[in-house]
Amino acid sequence: xxxxxxxxxxxxxxxxxxxxxxxxxxxxxxxxxxxxxxxxxxxxxxxxxxxxxxxxxxxxxxxxxxxxxxxxxxxxxxxxxxxxxxxxxxxxxxxxxxxxxxxxxxxxxxxxxxxxxxxxxxxxxxxxxxxxxxxxxxxxxxxxxxxxxxxxxxxxxxxxxxxxxxxxxxxxxxxxxxxxxxxxxxxxxxxxxxxxxxxxxxxxxxxxxxxxxxxxxxxxxxxxxxxxxxxxxxxxxxxxxxxxxxxxxxxxxxxxxxxxxxxxxxxxxxxxxxxxxxxxxxxxxxxxxxxxxxxxxxxxxxxxxxxxxxxxxxxxxxxxxxxxxxxxxxxxxxxxxxxxxxxxxxxxxxxxxxxxxxxxxxxxxxxxxxxxxxxxxxxxxxxxxxxxxxxxxxxxxxxxxxxxxxxxxxxxxxxxxxxxxxxxxxxxxxxxxxxxxxxxxxxxxxxxxxxxxxxxxxxxxxxxxxxxxxxxxxxxxxxxxxxxxxxxxxxxxxxxxxxxxxxxxxxxxxxxxxxxxxxxxxxxxxxxxx
Amino acid sequence: xxxxxxxxxxxxxxxxxxxxxxxxxxxxxxxxxxxxxxxxxxxxxxxxxxxxxxxxxxxxxxxxxxxxxxxxxxxxxxxxxxxxxxxxxxxxxxxxxxxxxxxxxxxxxxxxxxxxxxxxxxxxxxxxxxxxxxxxxxxxxxxxxxxxxxxxxxxxxxxxxxxxxxxxxxxxxxxxxxxxxxxxxxxxxxxxxxxxxxxxxxxxxxxxxxxxxxxxxxxxxxxxxxxxxxxxxxxxxxxxxxxxxxxxxxxxxxxxxxxxxxxxxxxxxxxxxxxxxxxxxxxxxxxxxxxxxxxxxxxxxxxxxxxxxxxxxxxxxxxxxxxxxxxxxxxxxxxxxxxxxxxxxxxxxxxxxxxxxxx
Numbered sequence: 001x002x003x004x005x006x007x008x009x010x011x012x013x014x015x016x017x018x019x020x021x022x023x024x025x026x027x028x029x030x031x032x033x034x035x036x037x038x039x040x041x042x043x044x045x046x047x048x049x050x051x052x053x054x055x056x057x058x059x060x061x062x063x064x065x066x067x068x069x070x071x072x073x074x075x076x077x078x079x080x081x082x083x084x085x086x087x088x089x090x091x092x093x094x095x096x097x098x099x100x101x102x103x104x105x106x107x108x109x110x111x112x113x114x115x116x117x118x119x120x121x122x123x124x125x126x127x128x129x130x131x132x133x134x135x136x137x138x139x140x141x142x143x144x145x146x147x148x149x150x151x152x153x154x155x156x157x158x159x160x161x162x163x164x165x166x167x168x169x170x171x172x173x174x175x176x177x178x179x180x181x182x183x184x185x186x187x188x189x190x191x192x193x194x195x196x197x198x199x200x201x202x203x204x205x206x207x208x209x210x211x212x213x214x215x216x217x218x219x220x221x222x223x224x225x226x227x228x229x230x231x232x233x234x235x236x237x238x239x240x241x242x243x244x245x246x247x248x249x250x251x252x253x254x255x256x257x258x259x260x261x262x263x264x265x266x267x268x269x270x271x272x273x274x275x276x277x278x279x280x281x282x283x284x285x286x287x288x289x290x291x292x293x294x295x296x297x298x299x300x301x302x303x304x305x306x307x308x309x310x311x312x313x314x315x316x317x318x319x320x321x322x323x324x325x326x327x328x329x330x331x332x333x334x335x336x337x338x339x340x341x342x343x344x345x346x347x348x349x350x351x352x353x354x355x356x357x358x359x360x361x362x363x364x365x366x367x368x369x370x371x372x373x374x375x376x377x378x379x380x381x382x383x384x385x386x387x388x389x390x391x392x393x394x395x396x397x398x399x400x401x402x403x404x405x406x407x408x409x410x411x412x413x414x415x416x417x418x419x420x421x422x423x424x425x426x427x428x429x430x431x432x433x434x435x436x437x438x439x440x441x442x443x444x445x446x447x448x449x450x451x452x453x454x455x456x457x458x459x460x461x462x463x464x465x466x467x468x469x470x471x472x473x474x475x476x477x478x479x480x481x482x483x484x485x486x487x488x489x490x491x492x493x494x495x496x497x498x499x500x501x502x503x504x505x506x507x508x509x510x511x512x513x514x515x516x517x518x519x520x521x522x523x524x525x526x527x528x529x530x
Numbered sequence: 531x532x533x534x535x536x537x538x539x540x541x542x543x544x545x546x547x548x549x550x551x552x553x554x555x556x557x558x559x560x561x562x563x564x565x566x567x568x569x570x571x572x573x574x575x576x577x578x579x580x581x582x583x584x585x586x587x588x589x590x591x592x593x594x595x596x597x598x599x600x601x602x603x604x605x606x607x608x609x610x611x612x613x614x615x616x617x618x619x620x621x622x623x624x625x626x627x628x629x630x631x632x633x634x635x636x637x638x639x640x641x642x643x644x645x646x647x648x649x650x651x652x653x654x655x656x657x658x659x660x661x662x663x664x665x666x667x668x669x670x671x672x673x674x675x676x677x678x679x680x681x682x683x684x685x686x687x688x689x690x691x692x693x694x695x696x697x698x699x700x701x702x703x704x705x706x707x708x709x710x711x712x713x714x715x716x717x718x719x720x721x722x723x724x725x726x727x728x729x730x731x732x733x734x735x736x737x738x739x740x741x742x743x744x745x746x747x748x749x750x751x752x753x754x755x756x757x758x759x760x761x762x763x764x765x766x767x768x769x770x771x772x773x774x775x776x777x778x779x780x781x782x783x784x785x786x787x788x789x790x791x792x793x794x795x796x797x798x799x800x801x802x803x804x805x806x807x808x809x810x811x812x813x814x815x816x817x818x819x820x821x822x823x824x825x826x827x828x829x830x831x832x833x834x835x836x837x838x839x840x841x842x843x844x845x846x847x848x849x850x851x852x853x854x855x856x857x858x859x860x861x862x863x864x865x866x867x868x869x870x871x872x873x874x875x876x877x878x879x880x881x882x883x884x885x886x887x888x889x
Contacts, residue, residue, distance in 0.1 A: 032539055321771065323770060323771060342773070342775065343770060343771060343772070343773045344773030344774070344775065345773075346773075347772070347773040348773070353771070355771060360765070360767055360768070361767050361768055361771045362768060362771065363765075363768060364761055364764045364765040364768050364769070365764075365765070366764050366765075367760075367761070367764065371757070375761070375768070375772040376772045376773055378754055378757055378758075379754045379758075384754045387753045387754050387755055388752055388753055388754075389752055389753065389754060389757060391752075
């Protein structure tokens with residue numbers, strides 16, 4: 001088997017047969033009440049990166065799951081190199097040369113990289129493992145595609161970016177000629193994204209066909225050769241990337257013009273509403289997840305807390321909400337020490353919290369929309385008199401909030417579990433903002449939310465800033481942080497690496513800080529102020 | 531295509547809705563097989579069962595008499611379960627409720643009924659609540675598992691009853707006669723719950739239980755406290771986030787559960803036995819859990835569920851006599867029905883979820 005000649009004999013450098021062309025024709029996939037894919041045509045060729053762009057629920061993942069053998073299409077055909085394929089399982093798809101990198105990694109943490117790659121494969125030595133051979137091959141592949149990772153390391157020791165590389169190595173090892181990447185950048189720092197893109201370009205040059213699923217416009221523009229936009233299960237259009245731009249793609253995704261830059265009048269700073277002093281918070285594994293963090297948020301400003309997932313943001317947010325005990329340090333809310341107060345006391349003082357896990361922490365999914373809207377204030381008028389709930393008032397106010405905050409729901413009696421993620425988030429926003437909070441802690445407020453709803457949530461946060469609320473915005477989405485924040489604090493391994501002025505911060509500067517590189521010279525730690 | 535899948539979906543939903551109902555005959559068929567193994571005639575046995583439960587006015591009233599403590603205990607179980615806590619302590623709570631109502635009635639036997647009767651009910655309720663509060667506070671304060679602690683409280687209540695009925699509370703007549711049966715003296719007449727139908731045991735406690743079922747429904751769904759209990763039970767994390775002190779409401783849920791079991795004990799003493807005796811709790815503390823689960827943990831659903839199980843208890847006696855099967859067979863049959871209905875319901879829910887999962 002020749003591994004030398006680059007693609008000339010129809011093979012990839014990995015030895016796998018090239019997939020010259022994969023076509024999906026007229027794909028229809030129906031779920032109860034939803035037409036997830038409506039006669040979708042999609043194709044990708046060897047040597048090409050084809051981006052599949054669309055909002056949540058547009059049908060991107062459904063389409064790709066059919067290509068990977070996880071679902072069977074109700075109608076339509078899948079052709080590889082002109083031959084129709086019938087995939088009954090991912091095994092069939094893998095055999096045909098298709099690989100998929102899922103959003104959630106499918107790795108066993110207690111095994112090494114090599115063991116993970118070998119997992120589920122037939123060994124050349126019968127029931128005995130042949131890990132040396134696997135390791136050799138893994139080294140070759142990681143060399144070839146710049147996928148830096150120690151083959152002998154245990155997966156639990158690896159950073160998220162490295163784990164993703166293991167997933168890619170796994171797919172390459174299994175001979176993927178066509179690779180599907182489902183939102184691969186969601187968990188990476190900007191620098192890691194650059195590394196990933198280099199790898200993807202190298203793979204494309206070698207003759208792999210790549211499908212890049214995303215809802216981030218700038219990434220799609222940076223990496224892809226062509227873009228196909230899906231909306232409501234239908235293809236809106238396919239464009240060569242160099243002939244399109246952000247606003248055209250955004251409009252195709254949403255179906256109407258979208259504001260990409262917000263009007264942001266200068267901050268009218270008021271008094272310090274939230275003061276965090278030398279806070280230390282324990283994590284789930286017994287370590288200190290938040291280490292000596294100090295931060296102040298004034299009335300009328302948005303302070304963004306940027307950082308790669310898992311650097312203490314969640315623990316900090318939970319400590320601020322009163323859901324996680326504080327080891328040392330203080331939290332002052334409107335001047336009052338609430339370090340050890342329960343959540344109820346903070347709510348009573350005017351703090352609102354948009355939790356990261358909206359279904360686990362923010363809502364009771366079996367409860368109706370109306371019951372969820374009164375979660376914090378059900379014991380107060382107008383929602384109740386004495387101990388009796390006032391259903392008329394609850395209904396009236398819920399219906400108003402649902403209208404005002406654009407929550408799409410059949411009625412206020414619908415259980416929240418039947419709502420989409422974006423609408424649940426709007427419901428939480430409606431509940432938290434309608435209380436006119438003095439301090440708002442918003443943790444990942446737009447994660448998994450589509451562009452339309454994201455835009456809406458951002459506008460609402462900015463309105464709240466204008467109204468004089470002190471807002472701490474915790475987000476892993478750097479674009480979001482930069483678009484909204486007056487000041488940006490960067491957290492790395494539980495420590496604030498630095499605080500920079502929001503409007504003038506560059507992505508590179510923030511990216512370096514997110515990777516733990518402290519700011520040099522005069523602005524060290526939280527010395528600078530607006 | 532869309533038409534066909536819509537019809538298929540509707541058929542699926544109908545199937546899932548009637549599954550639990552289909553489960554009962556399946557359980558009965560297996561029961562029939564067991565009867566055949568015992569060399570009894572299933573036809574005769576089941577006929578006797580039904581006749582025993584609803585065959586005459588008397589048997590109907592007997593069914594309702596048995597359903598009453600099941601309903602009261604079931605209401606308490608419903609509140610506890612809705613609050614996310616499991617109360618296995620019904621037996622003990624019934625016993626202390628009955629003991630305290632008896633002690634009060636015997637101590638103040640001169641008081642008029644208008645005061646004594648409601649007071650006995652109240653004290654029975656409060657002592658049941660106390661028996662529930664102990665595990666409740668232990669859970670809230672120290673995180674003690676309430677399943678274990680409520681079971682322990684059962685043992686304590688049982689031994690307390692054994693002691694009192696053999697010692698301080700034993701009927702003086704029993705000592706005189708030398709029989710020394712462990713039971714209290716007869717309650718004063720004015721502490722008896724009135725009988726509703728002459729020549730039967732049906733008493734006013736049944737009406738009280740029905741009223742309570744409606745009150746519990748209002749409590750759980752119309753008051754802020756009920757709202758909080760349900761919020762805590764469905765998602766403690768979110769309840770905590772919303773500022774609800776979760777342990778307090780868990781403790782409250784067990785306490786209220788105990789209160790209803792205590793009331794059941796008082797009602798059983800004042801309505802049926804008219805004296806405290808050993809074995810008064812009669813397993814209602816456990817069957818009440820089954821009735822509540824069968825009633826879908828809904829106060830109003832618990833009403834028919836209690837009547838069904840009350841009927842089974844009464845009918846079983848007659849069946850036993852008719853075909854000479856061991857009494858354990860009745861427990862087996864009830865177990866089968868519960869097992870089939872509960873698991874068919876779970877199956878239906880899973881099926882529905884699987885059908886509707888996508889993306």
